Structures are given as structure tokens and as C-alpha cells.
Amino acid sequence: MIVAKTREETRKAVAEARKAGKSVGLVPTMGALHAGHVSLVKQSVADNGFTVVSIFVNPTQFGPSEDFTKYPRQLEADAELCRKAGVDVIFAPAPHEMYPEDFSTYVEETRLSKGLCGRSRPTHFRGVTTVVMKLLNIVMPDRAYFGQKDAQQAAVIKRMVRDLDVPVEIVVMPIVREGDGLAMSSRNKYLAGDLQSEAPALSRALEEAKRVFAAGERDVAALQSVMKNVIAAAPHAKVDYVEVVDAATLEPVKKIARTALVALAVFVGDTRIIDNTVLEP
């Protein structure tokens, strides 16, 4: 396994794999890898002869008051995990390798990215689509892997790939959860003491919504109320949003008549946690 710091080194390794007739998978990450990432890596290794994992804490997707500087960085542990999983190249560039000082071009999805997390993080998805476009152009993979935990991100990336005719297949893998239901996230590291035991309120709220939905409830306000009650029971939890949207357009709905995405963002202490589930009527 190579740990490449430059685009050139990465491209060279991929070109050799291509010459050997191998298909290429890309798993874009910000590092601090957990079992959710590992599920993406394993799928890529199963699907492709050659797997690249990018590890890059991307400054353009963080807002000015967000956790860019304190975001966990642990390249050695990540590399060990990748090696065991059969990764061929880790692409771990420094910020200046990705963004020259006079960088001035962005990719922006203008509809799906505006609601949900886009409302509280207005420049986030522009940063995500821009860096993913760069990574796709550097690695030129056959397939790229994303987690359903970031459901809106997956939808935005799929839309970008469709709209800009990017020749890649986007594979979205299911949410991986802790034993207590908490969706795996690198930001879970921020949760100390009591907060750790309060964070599973999100997945419990989703479970409760699924139960009520299965019993016939189709009214979104009623489902939201059920979920908010579960979250309110956690003393350090503060709702950012509890929404039910059309799974295709990500537009809010009032009654569930088509496949819906239930998406939550909740501050547990200072840590913003997201989770979601899909409801099929």
C-alpha cells in the first residue's frame, strides 16, 4: 500500500493499475476511520481490482465557526486499518496540494443542497461537491463509495454526477451503528461522559417514527412530534432539525405518500449529530 501525498503520485499509481486492466474504486473520507468507512472500503475492495482511499479534512466544507481545526486527524491508525482492509493507495494531500492560494472554481448543486443540513451549513455542500469533483478527476475511478449516514450528501453527489456527466458509478452503503444504535461518525469522538449515553436518542427517535409509521401514521407533523418527544428526554440534546422529505427531491412533505427520508440533526452538547432512515409507504 502506498501513502501518496501528491496528486501526481496518486495518478501514477492508478495509471499502472489501469494498465494492468484493473478497475478502480475510490472511497473519499476525512479520515478518523470507523466501521462505517470500513464497510465502504470492503465493498470497494470486493468490487474493484484497485482501491484508493482519500483522507483529507477538506477546509472548504467547514463553516467559519465549525470544527475544522479540531476535527480528529490520525493518519497512522487510518493507514493501518486501510492496509488490513486491502487498500492499494491512500491519497492524503496537504491543503495546499488541493487548494492553491488563488483557487477560485467551485461546483455547486443548487436544489437538493439547500434544505436540511444546507440550511444550517450554507457553504458545506459547495465544499463537498467541489472536493469530490477534484478527487474524481484525480483518481478517475469506475466507482466511488459514500455512506447513507450522510443521506443528503449522497443525494447531492449523485445529482452532481448525473448533471455534469461524470463517468463514475456512485455506490451508497447502509448506515453502520454502534450496539446502542448510535450511527457511526468520526464526530462521535467528541462525545464525553453523559453525552455518549444521550446520543442514541437520535436512533431511538427514528425507531419510534418507524414504529408509528408501521402502525399507519402518515401525517408528518405527528411523526415529527413523536421524534421530538424522544429527543427532548435527553437533557443535553437540542434539535437543529427533525424533517421528513421526499426521498427523491428532498422537499418537505406533509403526508407520506411516496418514499420519504426522515432526517435528524441534533446538537448533543456542542456536537452536532445527524441520522436518518427511509420510510416506504
Next chain:
Amino acid sequence: MIVAKTREETRKAVAEARKAGKSVGLVPTMGALHAGHVSLVKQSVADNGFTVVSIFVNPTQFGPSEDFTKYPRQLEADAELCRKAGVDVIFAPAPHEMYPEDFSTYVEETRLSKGLCGRSRPTHFRGVTTVVMKLLNIVMPDRAYFGQKDAQQAAVIKRMVRDLDVPVEIVVMPIVREGDGLAMSSRNKYLAGDLQSEAPALSRALEEAKRVFAAGERDVAALQSVMKNVIAAAPHAKVDYVEVVDAATLEPVKKIARTALVALAVFVGDTRIIDNTVLEP
């Protein structure tokens, strides 16, 4: 030569050329081909084993009050010209092939695109970068060819390719002029009667600026004044801008100390004409 209406057909033809070991050149155009386009096509045919010319009047680069509907369309004459020049594929999609109804992703260059033509055409370059990114992703050429007549466009495209790590070489070809100095443009077709004889005022203004510059003038206000006087002599000419900018950053300068781009946009009757030259101190 194939005239392909779909992305799929185009990709298939390019894939076959790739399999045969050929390099691929792309000449993106809006059709109504003239000798300027032909110079790009000839260069591509000389540089590459396989040349694709795209002919697409791109709606997203026209403003609401601009000439999208009346822009000249003449696919048969264009095809004849391409066939003679040795083109392998014309990609001539309908708008819905490029932009589905729920299209929502744009590529935007945020610095070089803001001055000059970007000031009077605020959404123009976003449309250009978006469609060029799509064309590059559809054709995946080794080289793509643009004309220096649209100097700002060439700078914006080069910046986009650098910033987003697009694996393509951008080749910029010199301006081709009529005998009277008028820079070739599909929009010259709009010029009737007197306007035709007034339009060369732009190139005369540039020639005059070059002469004064060669004689030692470095003050931009003085050069602007010289050019505006030449243009003012044409009764139906109305200046949009007469600017001298740094050739690398496209920022306005007051004295010429580094390579500068002199750029003009002038309405001749209702037709907006642009032209430019480079000054090397």
C-alpha cells in the same frame, strides 16, 4: 464522420477510437462555424488521431435578454465544413439531452469571471464552465481547443481545469481576422449594411493602442482614451467596456508593468462585439 445527437453515441465512438490507441481532441462550439473555428479544428486534427467537434447553442450561457433564440443555427453547413477538415464526430445534442428538467448543478469560477464580460453578462461564464465541464466529461479528450478571441473565456476555462484537476490540456489558438481586421465571430452575421463597415473600429482601436504602447505609453487611462476616440468615430458604436487588465489575474491595472490584456466590448448597432490584444512591456 458521425453526427451524434446523444452523449451515449458520442462516448461509444470515442471509446472505439481509444481502443484503437488514438488520442482525442475536442473543439467545443456553438456552431455557425467560421475560419476561427476552422483553425481550432485543424489544430486538433493535426494534434490528435480523433477529433470531436461539439455544436451546441448552450442556453445556460445566454442572459434572459440575449440572443439565444436568434443565434445562428446551420448544422448542415457546419457538418460539411467539419467533414472537409477531417473531423471524426460532431456531437450536436438537443438542449434536453444536456439539461434534464431538474438539472441543478453548476460549475462557477468566482474571480477571473467577474470583470470584463462578466460585469455585463453576470451568469454567462457560469453557463460556459458548466457546459464545458459536461463536454469534457462526455468526450474525455486529451486536448480541448479554444480561441483567443474570447480571451476571458479561455482564462476562465484554464483556471477551472487547474482548480478542479480536470485531466485535459487546454490549447488556445490565435484570433483569426477578416481582411478589414474584424475578429471572426458567428455574431458578425448580425451586422448589416453600414454596421459591417463600422465593426472594424474595434481592431483599429487595438492597433492604435499597440502603436502608442510601442512608442512608450504605459498609462492605461491614456491608452483607453486613444481607443475610445477611434471607436467614437463609428456612429453606431457604443462602448460596453474598454479595459486594460493584468493578463494573469484579469484585474484592472493603471500602469502597464507586466503582460497586459487589452479587451474591448462594443455594441455596433444591437450587436455586441468583443476583441482583444496582448501587450508585453
